[in-house]
Amino acid sequence: MSYHWNWAVLLQPVSTGEPTTYLGWLLSGMWMTVSVSLCAWVIALIVGSFFGVLRTTPSRILTGIGTVYVSVFRNIPLIVQFFVWYFVVPELLPVSIGTAFKQSPPGVQFFTSSVVCLGLFTAARVCEQVRSGIEALPRGQRAAGLALGFTQWQTYRHVLLPVAYRIIVPPLTSEFLNIFKNSAVASTIGLLELSAQARQLVDYTAQAYESFIAVTVAYLIINLVVMAFMRWVESKTRLPGYIGGK
Structure with missing residues (x-):
């Protein structure tokens, strides 16, 4: 293999004149990925829980609303939803709000569109998890709650x-x-998250292997931290007699 490995390139100052290194670019992209994902997760949990509850109510109208939401957001490709939220939705908003959004700094536009799009897309999936969790409970629990006067x-x-x-x-x-x-x-609409920073690093250094190996390691670290945290949450919240319970 004639490829010239050069891991030291990550510590070199960027050629754009910014006071940072190429590794700094990757770390800023990693921070952006974590920030967008966590903000979107908050939206996903709140909205997904709301529609998950709607899908288990006795009302056919409310159940139908929840079903429509899930069908729309799960059946449209995520990349299309990103384009819709960034290019189309601002044009459909009231003029004052749409204009304020379009006049805001590009970074704010990218971040806001990404968080809303990713949050509402994931909410449709969380909705199904919440619905399945509620429906897995014995019917007597709902009846007992109502019998207590709730x-x-x-x-x-x-x-x-x-x-x-x-x-x-x-x-x-x-x-x-x-x-x-x-x-x-989200990089498709211009957000400089982790993968976008990796591609930018390749454009400036031509060291593709180092760039994408570093990004792979960064995603692996993020996922390992998330898994460790969620395993801790599961160990603290599991109930005897249910799935995962002791």
């Missing part, structure tokens, strides 16, 4: 969801990992 909402809040969340920690771990990997698609 309203439908109180029954979900105090009886069903606390247990459902505990038993869906393993599948939620998978979705949490996926959101970090899916964030790479």
